Amino acid sequence: MIYRYALSYLEAWKKNPMRKPLILRGARQVGKTTLVENFATEFDCFLRLNLDEEEDRNLFTQYKEIHKLIEAIFFYLRKSPNQGTVLLFIDEIQNSPEAVAMLRYFYEKRPDIYVIAAGSLLENVIDHKISFPVGRIEYMTLHPCSFLEYLNGIGEDFDQQAIEELKADAIHERLMYEFRKYCIVGGMPEAIKVYAQTKDLLSLDTIYDALIASYSDDIEKYSPNETQTKVMRHILETGWQKGGETITFERFGGSEYRSREVGEAFRTIQKAMLLELVYPTLNNRLPLEAQLSRRPKLIWLDTGLMNYKAEVREEVFSVSDISDAYRGHIAEQVVAQELLAHTTKVSERRYYWIGGKRNSTAEVDFVWKRQPYVLPIEVKSGINAHLRSLHLFMSNAPHDLAIRVWSNRMSIDEVKEPGTGKMFRLLNLPYYYVGVLDKVIDSIMK
Template sequence: MYRAAMEELKAWKAKKNRKPLIIRGARQVGKSWLMKEFGTREYEDMIYVSFDNNERMANLFEGSMNVERLIAGLELYAGRKIVPDTTLLVFDEIQETPKALTSLKYFNENAPQYQIVCAGSLLGVALHHGTSFPVGKVEFLDLHPMSFIEFLAAAGKEQYAELLNDGGFDIASAFAQDYADLLKTYYFVGGMPEAVRVFCEGKSFDEAREVQRRILDAYEQDFSKHAPGAAVPRIRMLWNSIPSQLAKENKKFIYGLVKEGARAKEYELALLWLADCGLVSKVHRVASPEIPLKAYEDLKAFKLFLNDVGLLSCMTNIHQSILLDGDRLFTEFKGALTEQYVLQQLKTLRGLDVYYWSAERSSAEVDFLVSDGREVVPVEVKAEVNLRAKSLKAFHDKYAPRLSVRTSMAGYKREEWLLNLPLWAIGTLKRAVEDTRKG
């Protein structure tokens, strides 16, 4: 299974002054697989330690933080020597032993020659009380569900994926219908690795849906197991309200849809908990599209998305038969799946800030604003081939950005101030914008 994050792990390994690396991401996005695959491919030896229900490791890290002592204990546990240059140490479910998390500080300061990659769902890592987090002593890599391009590779369409990665729109456009059909499948299957694997092996939508249901059930169990008890009912209500929030034409999050009369203050902890665990993404409104966007962030206005389009389609119980009915999938659910999909792809592009814009005194709204720190690019999302984008034109007339992007089921086309980027190619946005800078 191809994951683009593998290249980032290779780059981390090649760094002279690397620090222990923590892979962050929600449960079931493939953190354990990625670490093991990296160790198998790139190292002579890998020592894998899962801290889940591991009493021996818990006892080892409860003692002195002397690195030589910890290495000796890990060697006894593994039954072989740890060679700094050729052995990768993999710490999985590290949140289950908070002192193991703390130890990363001492590895970084006193024994930087050891190569350590670890992961743990944000459950516990972000919220564990009494843990000394090694601020400034570790590096992070955020792992999201599989992108559409990664899905193409997993589905045996490696050449289709390579065309997009290489920016080969001339050739890719000739196969636009193939890409569109595969995109419809991705809307249903999503990017959770187990759902993708099951679907690609058996081409069964039902089996993929069953995996998604299990993942959603596991998330619900996590609410009860890991969240503060008083917050659990509100977490559940907020979580279950997301499909109805996205079904609105104006997708701005409204607390009244969670519960009649609900106020923001009552749900702050629930929202923070879901965001810290990687289960939801907040996209804030900006009042003015200036750099840096964060300086113009409206903290009270935001859209809330799930971590995966397949899980959203599962929560709404969209049946696979809809895939057989032409373009119905792209008009049902008021474009919610499409906007969820686009945000999910944008989140996988490193170094991009993502917001949205709406006018103060009119209904004009641009679905997303993205910035790489050099310029702000508005992105208008259209679920079909419909190319009317009044809000995008109004935004262009008012702020005159160098480039505006409209993504839809229409083909690739570069105009004077507008780039039409097919939905199936939105994962190439960063490259496409850079190419327009070169002329």
């Protein structure tokens, strides 16, 4: 079993007396069902319904009154209704509008029962084909496994703990070696499980193929027309090679498709949480505002899938510095993935920064919201003087901390911005610490 940090969110949800039925969102095969099953061990009774099954769906069409429905569920699953704390898990809930509608009554009339619902492509049916009861439910997102969860999954608990305690300097080389393997294996739980058993990277090919095929099949179910189906197929076939890059919709991937068609297809795939279009911001302070008229950066849900489809696994494994692999795009992809891996907020988004002046080419790879500030993150090695865009960002930032992610050990440099003479601290962060970035920042701000 891979320990998922999202369990701590579920445990807090369980203790909250004001909790609501929870909708668990995330791409197919990121581990939603397994997460709930592991969480279920904390309850006296676990009720699971899969609404892919007709018999399970029929419960919600036959019983319209909440108390009768609950009684029927216990009877149907051969469980006693007097077993203490009860967790009801409704999987593939998008298949039953009646089940979705019933969530409000669990909240209003049976708050004693803990309810979690999940489903495939929920993002494409919410408020489109099915209306979820506003104000009666809450949401949580699950992403692919982080590097820390990967370490746990392959049995490297000592290394995982060293990172969590910020005591990893002595094992830096070993962790960078494992991080390069994480870039190849990725964060899909099944891939981690198989790799932990076989230690064979090539054995993962069938897993990746099956995942991508299932994503393509799912997406097509919600395509509004044949043209969109073709465009989405094209993106899912060729778009992996553009991961970590800023992209243009017009004639994407060497196609003849127009900007509007490609944009609509990308947004549909984004709703399925297979990718994110990361837009730039002009701001170096809160609030961040996405510049939707500018070119977005394409970030896929998982580095393992991306590297497999882009056919760059051998290059990633052989380089000594991840920043050198695939023109630096692998490094940006995996850092973006790590930045989001441990959050459960549905609304959480990533941004990169661009200079606001006309014809400016200044660009910082990512920005990180750290109340009350916005911190710039560059993903590259090299001498400090060459970080020109980062210098520009810091010239009028209301703080003195910038971040560079690299393959070397953690350190802090005192840097002088040449234009204004402002002094700031440059936190040089090894890749394996990105997943605990907040903890690192806390440690240096004491």
